[in-house]
Amino acid sequence: MSGRAERMEGLLRxxxxxxxxxxxxxxxxxxxxAGARVGGAPAVGExxxxxxxxxxxxxxxxxxxxxxxxxxxxxxxxxxxxHALSLVLRTPVEARAxxxxx
Numbered sequence: 001m002s003g004r005a006e007r008m009e010g011l012l013r014x015x016x017x018x019x020x021x022x023x024x025x026x027x028x029x030x031x032x033x034a035g036a037r038v039g040g041a042p043a044v045g046e047x048x049x050x051x052x053x054x055x056x057x058x059x060x061x062x063x064x065x066x067x068x069x070x071x072x073x074x075x076x077x078x079x080x081x082x083h084a085l086s087l088v089l090r091t092p093v094e095a096r097a098x099x100x101x102x
Contacts, residue, residue: 003046004025004046004049004077004081004082005023005025005046005049007077008023008049008051008074008077008082009021009023011073011074011076011077012051012053012070012073012074015057015069015073016053016055016057016058016069016070016073017055017056017057018053018054018055018057019054019055019056019092020052020053020054020095021051021052021053021054022050022051022052022053023049023050023051024049024050024051025045025046025048025049026048026049026050026086027045027046027047027048027049046081046082047081047082047083047084048083048084048085048086049082049084049085049086050085050086050087050088051070051085051086051087051088051089052088053070053087053088053089053090054090054091054092054094054095055089055091055092056091056092057069058089058090058091059091063089066087066089067087067089070085070087070089071085
């Protein structure tokens with residue numbers, strides 16, 4: 001796991017105490033995207049991530065409120081080059097429902 005991913009994991013665990021947390025660096029998929037360039041330099045990675053998290057802390061929060069809370073928890077990472085997140089944020093009840101066959 002990269003340095004940024006490890007930092008993000010620590011921040012997210014501290015803020016949300018998730019029962020499930022998966023962080024995937026997807027920067028390679030965005031190598032030609034402007035957000036992959038820090039300060040105009042060539043793509044350096046660690047800029048685009050997918051985060052899947054299950055946490056009771058999301059109970060009673062809308063999808064937008066959950067996303068805003070995650071972005072706030074990772075504000076320092078955005079200030080140092082994190083560019084984009086793909087987020088799947090669920091409560092434990094939502095996660096169990098998603099795992100049930102239909």
